[in-house]
Amino acid sequence: MRRFIYAVLLFAGTCAAQDAGQFKPAETNVWGAEYPRIDAAGRVQIRIKAPDANKVKLNFWSGPKVDMEKQPDGFWTVTTTPLVPGLHYYVINIDGADASDPGSNAYFGGTRYTSAVEIPEPGSTYYSIQDVPQGQVREVWYNSKVTGSWRHALVYLPPDYEANARKRYPVLYLQHGGGEDETGWIRQGRANFILDNLIAAGQARPMIVVMAYGYARRPNSTGPTVTGPTPGSAQGAQARNEMAKVFEEEVTQVLIPFVDKTYRTLADRDNRAMAGLSMGGFQTFHITLNHLDLFSHIGGFSGAAGLLEDRALDLKTDFNGVFADPAAFARKVHVLYLGVGTAENERFTTRIRGLHNALKEAGVEHVYWESPNTDHEWQTWRRNLKDFASRIFKKK
């Protein structure tokens, strides 16, 4: 994989020399929008109408934060320095107000609909639509006794699901990050195309992927809408743990029975996986390691170690004590997976590397994979999903 990435970067460099400066609309634009535009070097041009504004800024979450320049026609424009391949969230700040770019599709991130631009990764086809048999993503609503509300989930069914009216499938529960929602893995992550392509290439078993809404609170409770671990705050930790507990009940008591009733699943622990990114990784570790009777494959993408905050792993007590007996754990858990991007904030890399090292030292079998040069962004998680999905449900 590393070798592949280096080759890609070389190719991108060549391209850039040829095509830099030739800008075209980004694939993440709405129908007909000429801006945002990108060139082969990964530079982005943004153009926003704000005739009476005093100051307009372009802020990428992971990338340039730059002032835009006012043009005589009332539009503000800017061309960025090159961005790395992947999907990059951004906002336009207009006189202090964070606004979306009307030219961009809207992606749910940061607890709001936000703009994003896709910089293609030259040579990568694994997360784009290809002429291979395609699965279908379904929207489902189900009524939860845990939250006292209707909940919405997306469910990917593999290409051969309908042609084989008696075949049953393993299930991957796949969770979004904090501030995102159940649509993230499809809209931003393109999980459906990743699975279609892996399955067509024989690299993954046909599987059902369930993407649920990752926020949960008790009926009529109005507490804070915690979206992820808040390090260092006792109140944050308490709210986080309460939310984790409610979501754990939601998944184990409502969602799994609903899915097993609604679809032709292989409804046993050997055929059930859970993975998630960032907050979803924290939730995955919390839920699966409290329910090894239900899960046998576990993936944490940039987020498994949230529980630990800044202290060392305690084998005896952390994660319900499951790591205390590595041999017993290896018999139960077929894949334990940790992923992180090398360009992520130290908060993530240090903790996840720390967890990896602690597990290694303790002799707990697991997969640890660093995504080269990618930040706490979807490119890391697309790569993680591709890698993880190709490893699970392989044990007979």
Next chain:
Amino acid sequence: MRRFIYAVLLFAGTCAAQDAGQFKPAETNVWGAEYPRIDAAGRVQIRIKAPDANKVKLNFWSGPKVDMEKQPDGFWTVTTTPLVPGLHYYVINIDGADASDPGSNAYFGGTRYTSAVEIPEPGSTYYSIQDVPQGQVREVWYNSKVTGSWRHALVYLPPDYEANARKRYPVLYLQHGGGEDETGWIRQGRANFILDNLIAAGQARPMIVVMAYGYARRPNSTGPTVTGPTPGSAQGAQARNEMAKVFEEEVTQVLIPFVDKTYRTLADRDNRAMAGLSMGGFQTFHITLNHLDLFSHIGGFSGAAGLLEDRALDLKTDFNGVFADPAAFARKVHVLYLGVGTAENERFTTRIRGLHNALKEAGVEHVYWESPNTDHEWQTWRRNLKDFASRIFKKK
């Protein structure tokens, strides 16, 4: 139906007297957002952070256009006059820039993701989720030889689709309006809940509903992205007719065969309907009346008369001459439906009433229904869909 609506308005009046001034977050908000807020009178409170802006305006497409007031904390606020029930698009104009409200879900309308607020219609449950058997909405991608591109559609399958592995279903092709997209009938229109509720009540036959992307152009063409009839412009009419022709080929040569191959459809004209709103109504009339070999049920919601612009119907030549022989037309077309809201712009009401009167005078059997007090907005089209769906596929 009229009686029902009046009763509803009376009830709303009572409610308003009791609860006006008690504001709560709108159901169209993103998770945890306290604003927009609404009260029982239908008034809306908006709050936007824009500390350095000089002027901030709230503009409802069909509704108040008002200046917002700057507060000492850098937020701008406003409370509107009462809005009628339904989903109302709006934008926040910040120093000349049209921005979305981060507290609102994002709906594709006006060729961009825009904000909207739902004002409940007291007593109406037909377009909200109920504890009845539910269909599933599926996302499909299909490759079109007509446009040379992958195209995305949403497909509603009725509640009993999977339980009856051999049952075949009639199909309604349901199109969005200009500036909207294939997601509109689900996200804004709630077509899935409307169908679930009608089917549960025995008021509509279980049917498949296909919601396709309504824009189409030839491979590699870069013409204007026409989104609807442009009255009075020869160039606009030419572009519109070219787009209509490409979309006609797309629907008849690609989409219908794809749907009939992918789902258990009743693949004959007696079991195929098409309807659409505004631009989608224009497209529906254009496509179905050129293909009565394919369709037998036709619905135009606030948009059937686009072709005529401001002249009278010519029975002999307009709409492919199908109205020249009313008896022959009645044998072929089981339902011809025209709908419009009484509060719509005269451009719509005059034309559609004119078409209705011309058809009536000519003795062409059809249904004409005016939605009381609703504008060129989703509340009109939700009512139209409920009415239309309960009338189709009833002939043996």
